[in-house]
Amino acid sequence: MLDARRTRGRDLWSDGGSAKTGLRAPFDLTLSASGDLFVTDSPSYRVLRLDSSHRQVLSFGKPGAHVGRLNFPRGVAVGPDGLVYVVDSNNGRVEVFDESGSVKRVIGSIGSIGGTFSTPQGVCLDGNGRLYVADTRNHRIQIFENDELTAVLGDLGDDKDQFRLPTATAVRPGGEILVLDSKHGMVKVFGPDLKFRFGFGGVGSAPGMLNMPQGMKLDEQGILWVADSGNHRIQQFSADGKLLSVFGKAGAGPGEYKNPTGIAFGRGKLYVADNGNARIQVMANEKFEILGLNNNIGSP
Numbered sequence: 001m002l003d004a005r006r007t008r009g010r011d012l013w014s015d016g017g018s019a020k021t022g023l024r025a026p027f028d029l030t031l032s033a034s035g036d037l038f039v040t041d042s043p044s045y046r047v048l049r050l051d052s053s054h055r056q057v058l059s060f061g062k063p064g065a066h067v068g069r070l071n072f073p074r075g076v077a078v079g080p081d082g083l084v085y086v087v088d089s090n091n092g093r094v095e096v097f098d099e100s101g102s103v104k105r106v107i108g109s110i111g112s113i114g115g116t117f118s119t120p121q122g123v124c125l126d127g128n129g130r131l132y133v134a135d136t137r138n139h140r141i142q143i144f145e146n147d148e149l150t151a152v153l154g155d156l157g158d159d160k161d162q163f164r165l166p167t168a169t170a171v172r173p174g175g176e177i178l179v180l181d182s183k184h185g186m187v188k189v190f191g192p193d194l195k196f197r198f199g200f201g202g203v204g205s206a207p208g209m210l211n212m213p214q215g216m217k218l219d220e221q222g223i224l225w226v227a228d229s230g231n232h233r234i235q236q237f238s239a240d241g242k243l244l245s246v247f248g249k250a251g252a253g254p255g256e257y258k259n260p261t262g263i264a265f266g267r268g269k270l271y272v273a274d275n276g277n278a279r280i281q282v283m284a285n286e287k288f289e290i291l292g293l294n295n296n297i298g299s300p
Helices: none
Strands: 008-012 026-031 037-041 046-048 056-060 073-078 085-089 093-097 103-107 124-125 131-135 140-145 146-155 164-171 178-181 186-190 198-201 214-218 226-230 231-235 243-246 262-266 268-275 279-284
Touching: 026 268, 026 279, 037 073, 037 262, 046 073, 073 124, 085 124, 124 164, 131 164, 131 178, 131 262, 140 164, 140 186, 178 214, 178 243, 226 262, 226 268
Parallel strands: 026 073, 026 262
Antiparallel strands: 008 279, 026 037, 037 046, 046 056, 073 085, 085 093, 093 103, 124 131, 131 140, 140 146, 164 178, 178 186, 186 198, 214 226, 226 231, 231 243, 262 268, 268 279
């Protein structure tokens, strides 16, 4: 398991979105079963696919509203079948691509009724293939099975089972659903029956508190890692919500962040979308060489 207290970091791509890297503001990332890294670069309206050597092998997506086009993509997830689920945020939908970047189908459209979205952001899949989407400006989580809406969790409000701008969701193997309720600065935990169980966090900058968090992921041990975006750091929580560690601070050096937004795990490493610094940082319990200057991911 990655331990933030013993973690060393390296800066992979950090030249502020120049022609060398091509990254402008990476928002989310995920690893496929084959070990490829998929990255949404929102203002570039595209998704990058990098191999295990962090070399770009594919870039797909162009600006627009037609099927297969993207308008500020945010969350991304890869299913066990290799299909890539991309939250096409400003088009109010989830587009499903194969690993070569060909669009297969579209889920949802702009709106507020069930099955439609308003600036959705986060996405995840559970072990049974159900799709969970953080429908951010509709202040709810929508759950789909075989592309059909099966449940809606939450609505706008300040009660324990309500949200204000939920940005990410994750599901434990037993079916427990975690929701990152960004404006409340909390992680809220629900049972498989969609009933509220407990929450933790709260708006603030002290350890364990959150300021407009944007992303979170569970690691293989069930530890929750949260991109505490407004506090420019990553926080690590146990299954019962206890703070385990805090690392990072505002800045542009290795291990420093500016509004981190996305997290991924794989190959013994933690990947962070360091959105405001236009880069991705990778951390692991070993020393790394710096790949940034020689890693041209601007084109395949």
